Amino acid sequence: MENILDDYAQQNALRETGTWAKLLLGGGAIAAALVSAGPLAPAFIAASMAAITVGIARIPARFYATLLTIPLSFAVLSAGVILFLSGGGETVWSMPFGGITLAFTTGSVNQAALVLSRTFAGMCALFFIALTTPMVEIFTVLRSLRLPPEFVDLAMLIYHFIFVLIGEALATRNAQEIRQGYAGFGNAVRSFSMLAGTLFVRAWEKGEELILAMDARCYDGIFPTFGGERGISRREGVAVVAYLSVCSALALLSGGIQIF
Amino acid sequence: MHIMEGFLPPAWCLFWFLVSAPFIVYGMYQLRILMREKREALPLLAVAGAFVFVLSSLKLPSVSGSCSHPTGTGLGAILFGPCITSILGLIVLLYQAIFLAHGGLSTLGANVFSMGIAGPVLAWAIYKGGQKAGLNTYLTVFFAATLADLFTYVVTSVQLALAFPAEVGGIATSFAAFAAVFAVTQLPLSIIEGAVIALTFKYIIDVRAEILVKLGVLTDAAVGRLRGVGA
Structure with a gap:
């Protein structure tokens, strides 16, 4: 990863x-x-x-x-x-x-x-x-292929959140590891589930924050992007x-x- | 289990794209309706997609020593239903191909069908069925995730067998061979994934159960009952 x-x-x-x-x-x-x-x-x-x-x-x-x-x-x-x-x-x-x-x-x-x-x-x-x-340039290609704008927006947002969540996941995993969270199979399964659960809740909260931020900036359903193509x-x-x-x-x- | 780039003959690549297409088109249609009705759906679906990607790129605790990753699509299907999950699956598989070199572009259709459509549909059906029958929620989630994983692997083996039938015994023999080769890693993996997803579900209920209620996955009464059991 x-x-x-x-x-x-x-x-x-x-x-x-x-x-x-x-x-x-x-x-x-x-x-x-x-x-x-x-x-x-x-x-x-x-x-x-x-x-x-x-x-x-x-x-x-x-x-x-x-x-x-x-x-x-x-x-x-x-x-x-x-x-x-x-x-x-x-x-x-x-x-x-x-x-x-x-x-x-x-x-x-x-x-x-x-x-x-x-x-x-x-x-x-x-x-x-x-x-x-770079993925960013593939988005312009996706747009010019006339794929549904909802789909391209969703793909862009997923791309953004992947990096946010990877940071969270790595930090949580390191914290678990230094506390012997992955010592032994049972511990590993429990730690991993905890990591996945926490990650989902954190992700969800990020999503709710983004709704607020988008509302505050008059989001009307379309993300404008620079056509660098x-x-x-x-x-x-x-x-x-x-x-x-x-x-x-x-x-x-x-x-x-x-x-x- | 992803089929690598270049593995399938061109005719079969095309075939699986055509099989997946109607599901994807229907999923897009559902997505459009959902976004028109609920503006807040977009960011929440995006974090869900990113969650599936990150979860599937983390290494699971593994018994056989091989590289094993959860698919995460079982959880997606339980939370969002199979149509939306197929779109999330498509995006995640595209990113896995381009970011991590898991899977490929010409085999995208086949992989979307096995991981983004077949597995999630089964997980969703099992979860709904289990809820209706009044079975234990965690047990239902466990079976939904485990069987979705196994089903994904069976479908992938069928895809490989169809593309490369055996000279003696045809498709059935070659299915058995492909299934046997990958069973070593996939059988324990799916059981672990089932346990992990069931535990994940429990943590979500403990911390933010209202999300699940809002998504219509659980009712208020069910959350109260589950929390009562946990305490």
């Missing part, structure tokens, strides 16, 4: 690049990885996205590496299931295991490799968006189109290249 990616998004080297360009680049890379039939294109997308994030946006490499371990456990477990379940082709390896036979075939290896590489490509592209685009510059456009053409060409042409 301490690793809120938005902190990095506020101070990375691509901070001043247009929001649309960054969203198109990340989103396009995700799409290209999804349509690819072979693992080569997603692997290229994962590597290039990581290179752009660390090399051009100047996100610390060590931090980036620890971030990548988050999706690792889910991806490896699920790809493992796919490895043993799907089939097709010849059997590569098999072993009797408590009455059933565990086996994987050339088809299942290909499938698992594809899913694993696609997940990594997707995660690297998502990290690129997360680490380079600008379109894509020519240079950004060329870079995005060039990168995405390489990715999609690779995705369409390298589909036949498989491990087996």
Whole structure:
């Protein structure tokens, strides 16, 4: 929770690049990885996205590496299931295991490799968006997409309150920890519930305070925001189109290249 | 349990977006009506959404040693009903994808369906049913939160199984395999979450029960009775 990616998004080297360009680049890379039939294109997308994030946006490499371990456990477990379940082709390896036979075939290896590489490509592209685009700029995009204003206002207020509540939660948790609140499983469960209950009540009181503040400032149902949005510059456009053409060409042409 | 970015094939991403869409549209409609009727609803819903986000990003005390987080959507559904919770779920999942890299953008539809729609609807139904049947409130909250969590995990396993059916035995076999792999973390997690949410509910009743009365979650009489039991 301490690793809120938005902190990095506020101070990375691509901070001043247009929001649309960054969203198109990340989103396009995700799409290209999804349509690819072979693992080569997603692997290229994962590597290039990581290179752009660390090399051009100047996100610390060590931090980036620890971030990548988050999706690792889910991806490896699920790809493992796919490895043993799907089939097709010849059997590569098999072993009797408590009455059933565990086996994987050339088809299942290909499938698992594809899913694993696609997940990594997707995660690297998502990290690129997360680490380079501050949430505040995404709100202007949400507005220009003509989503309901109630929804955008709610999203903005939730964003604001997340930081308020995280501060409260950390302070409460530290206070509990120095009083041995998390020593032993029973204590931990009780402390955690107390934390959640207090947090809810505190949050509620903040909400009531905000109603007062908004009423005092003649709130009439719409939050005015600065339209800091600008379109894509020519240079950004060329870079995005060039990168995405390489990715999609690779995705369409390298589909036949498989491990087996 | 979130499905990571890039895990689902494109056709299934689209399918789950389409399945979630009607719920989200209906939730938006409800939200608009609510905000027109009660101006004070917006800040209170916002703190509720932020609460769900912060709760789901805190680490639960865990037995299996793996990384486990409460979903918090069960509590949201009990407090605000399933329609509004689906909107809160959508926003929270979007933030989790962008802030914490849990879940993803192409899998957002599937995750919204399992965590923001299926789980909350069940939690809400159990809570309402339990209240009508006159069961113990804390026990009802416990079951609502636990079963909502389990249901979310079952739905996620179904989503994975549908996208990757087994060669022998098809969807049923692959569902069993996915469910078994994740059961190790999800079974204890949902029981702990149920206990935590029930205790959280108790603390809210102890400190500010009038909030729950105002939301129509409990009646005045029920609060008096629960406080009498606690004292």
